[in-house]
Amino acid sequence: MSAELSERRRLIMKLVIQEFIETSQPVASETLVRKHRLRVSSATVRNDLAALEELGYLTHWHTSAGRVPTDAGYRFFVENLMDRTPLSVTEQRTIRHQFYQVRSELDQWIQLAGAVLARTAQNASVVTPLRSYQARFKHLELISIQDSTVLMVLVLHDGTIRQQTLNVEHVWTQEDLSRSAARINERCHDGTVDRVEEVLAQERSEPTLAFNDLERQVLDLAVRALGQLEEQFNNSIYSDGLIEILNQPEFSDVDRVRKMVQILHGGQDLNPLITRVLSSNGVQVVIGGEHGRDEMREYSVVLSRYGINNEVGGVVGVIGPTRMSYPRTISTVRYISTVMSDLLSNLYGEGRP
Amino acid sequence: MSAELSERRRLIMKLVIQEFIETSQPVASETLVRKHRLRVSSATVRNDLAALEELGYLTHWHTSAGRVPTDAGYRFFVENLMDRTPLSVTEQRTIRHQFYQVRSELDQWIQLAGAVLARTAQNASVVTPLRSYQARFKHLELISIQDSTVLMVLVLHDGTIRQQTLNVEHVWTQEDLSRSAARINERCHDGTVDRVEEVLAQERSEPTLAFNDLERQVLDLAVRALGQLEEQFNNSIYSDGLIEILNQPEFSDVDRVRKMVQILHGGQDLNPLITRVLSSNGVQVVIGGEHGRDEMREYSVVLSRYGINNEVGGVVGVIGPTRMSYPRTISTVRYISTVMSDLLSNLYGEGRP
DNA sequence: CTCTGGCACTCTTGCACGCCGAGTGCTAAG
DNA sequence: CTTAGCACTCGGCGTGCAAGAGTGCCAGAG
Numbered sequence A, B: 001m002s003a004e005l006s007e008r009r010r011l012i013m014k015l016v017i018q019e020f021i022e023t024s025q026p027v028a029s030e031t032l033v034r035k036h037r038l039r040v041s042s043a044t045v046r047n048d049l050a051a052l053e054e055l056g057y058l059t060h061w062h063t064s065a066g067r068v069p070t071d072a073g074y075r076f077f078v079e080n081l082m083d084r085t086p087l088s089v090t091e092q093r094t095i096r097h098q099f100y101q102v103r104s105e106l107d108q109w110i111q112l113a114g115a116v117l118a119r120t121a122q123n124a125s126v127v128t129p130l131r132s133y134q135a136r137f138k139h140l141e142l143i144s145i146q147d148s149t150v151l152m153v154l155v156l157h158d159g160t161i162r163q164q165t166l167n168v169e170h171v172w173t174q175e176d177l178s179r180s181a182a183r184i185n186e187r188c189h190d191g192t193v194d195r196v197e198e199v200l201a202q203e204r205s206e207p208t209l210a211f212n213d214l215e216r217q218v219l220d221l222a223v224r225a226l227g228q229l230e231e232q233f234n235n236s237i238y239s240d241g242l243i244e245i246l247n248q249p250e251f252s253d254v255d256r257v258r259k260m261v262q263i264l265h266g267g268q269d270l271n272p273l274i275t276r277v278l279s280s281n282g283v284q285v286v287i288g289g290e291h292g293r294d295e296m297r298e299y300s301v302v303l304s305r306y307g308i309n310n311e312v313g314g315v316v317g318v319i320g321p322t323r324m325s326y327p328r329t330i331s332t333v334r335y336i337s338t339v340m341s342d343l344l345s346n347l348y349g350e351g352r353p
Numbered sequence C: 001c002t003c004t005g006g007c008a009c010t011c012t013t014g015c016a017c018g019c020c021g022a023g024t025g026c027t028a029a030g
Numbered sequence D: 001c002t003t004a005g006c007a008c009t010c011g012g013c014g015t016g017c018a019a020g021a022g023t024g025c026c027a028g029a030g
Helices: A007-023 A029-036 A042-054 A071-081 A089-101 A106-121 A174-187 A193-205 A213-233 A242-246 A254-266 A270-278 A326-348 B007-023 B029-036 B042-054 B071-081 B089-101 B106-121 B174-187 B193-205 B213-233 B242-246 B254-266 B270-278 B326-348
Strands: A058-060 A067-069 A124-127 A137-146 A149-156 A161-167 A238-240 A283-286 A299-308 A312-321 B058-060 B067-069 B124-127 B137-146 B149-156 B161-167 B238-240 B283-286 B299-308 B312-321
Touching (some): A029 A042, A106 A124, A106 A238, A124 A242, A161 B106, A174 A213, A193 A213, A270 A312, B007 B071, B029 B042, B042 B067, B089 B106, B106 B312, B124 B254, B149 B213, B193 B213, B270 B299, B299 B326, B312 B326
Antiparallel strands (some): A058 A067, A149 A161, B299 B312
16 A cells, blocks of 8 residues: 555565566465575465555466466566666677678668567567658659659658659650659759649749659659658558467467457557657556557557657567566667667768758 | 269269368268258268278268368369359459559569458468569669768669668769769669679779779679579568468467468478479469478468569469368469469560560 | 168267365464 | 464366267168
């Protein structure tokens, strides 16, 4: 009640959680005494367990089965009891090394982060690519694929690229195309949807700029593509580690597996969390039903933002049963997000997008 | 024995398979008579079932449980018994329509094909992107990202693109970069690894061509990237429909699920099949352990090549329990592969790569 | 030679019962 | 506040038993 918890009870609480995380079995008073050589008897421990249950930190499935932590219990553990040791130096080195290997291929980061996270935390991982708050191209390129087919390539300001083919009536040489692309690049140097639309409007009112058919078609398409991108790309979630999670005993029931696959694949449940994390700092932990989503009552999510300044950012994290190793998961997520942020800074420099 | 099977026995065999596919339960003589109003008694059917078992088409888990088809039984069904009706017109239209929607975004085809296939066949789907037998770029582009960072974009001859950032000592303007790219494009117009290496060698022997540092660096990188691509890209397999497969009763056991996830994710088991299909025509069906892979003894795979002529091609298909609806799966795979091939032809024209 | 009804036999599935063991909760004493 | 002791509660497991579903086979009819 009065929240003042004796040292021993704190210890016992901590041990219960550790024990449960390790064994996934309800933990009994006797076991605690034996395994950790407590200087008190099991009866005493039982009293303490009862007290902790009173506080709402533990439960009981039926009389005569050990105690199991509640969401509140995990929360208390994470806030007050947990050791906050960072990853071991060798683990840090391995991870950093792997990222260093692919430092120049931005599109492989996502995958790598997902794989490393899943493996280290033994749970499913969740990674979003850099979410640009506003899609903007840095460069537009036109490439002749075939007589009447042209490939439009948009290089976005965060370094990712998008492609789209378009059919044209006319036959254009590669030189024509390059010239048109250059003209567009020059005129739409900012590359936001707004900017492009502005240029188009201007063109319509005073046609002196004299875009040709192709160029107008390209611009139209670019606008649409950028819009789509903002939408679709900003909602994409990559995930890995399904196989890891299948090894967890809570997933011996296929129904659970099905639900998890839906969560990971569909993403409707994850997206609100992710957008929340995008505008926050540090590692965020959501335990069980804390945020009210019923589908996720049995799972916990550990997320962190990565990115530079406030413009370009994404989210990495882990999802698993509430019975997960929070210390380990949190350190891993924290470390990976800082590594990714560091690398990004190196690539794009501090000050600018 | 003498392979001459009476009309009734053929019918019964067919019914057993249909029934088993539908219910996933061993099928009993009595049930067959009742459900299909056979004009013979269950005893007669029992005799026929025994005969079919003798031929190796059916089995028996224990005395007194219905019959279950063997791999050979499914094979016989697929070769001789199955109705080969194509997809319904409305289904065809829906599918074609969806592809038409994204016809200009080649990179979305894979995903779409996977989704449609999984949904229509109610099983996991497997799709590879276009596998180029030799990676070759059509166009190379250099884009300034940041002072010392340059993005290299390779547009491959099949229309897909690859990106890679590189760090340079010098600071180059976008104009410099474009000029260099143009020079490289001109010199390496074929764009195969061989071609680029040839150019580099030539350059080394008679340095009159005078590539600058940047250009040499880019070429080096391009060679490596192309090599990697051929390797990595040619091994990538996209899959979808895990969720569909989880609804199949054979996957109520999590061990099975785990194995399936490994097959879909790892791909070592699928790759030999895929390369085989790449050099064949029509829909290929592999039932259970037919190809000797132990891990896949319980699953069947229905694959087809898609692509134009013999140069550019990929594979689409379905994997599921041997108890799958072969007629439906086969028609779907066949139809989707032809749609994709048609669209490809439209994009790239008939005669050339 | 083919089909059929009848019947014995086999094997799975579900259910009820009872026991054991693991844990708790409580009480009374140190 | 701690501890020992003990009653009490459940879940899990093995056993036994009955019901039900199918087959296999035989003997007789067409």
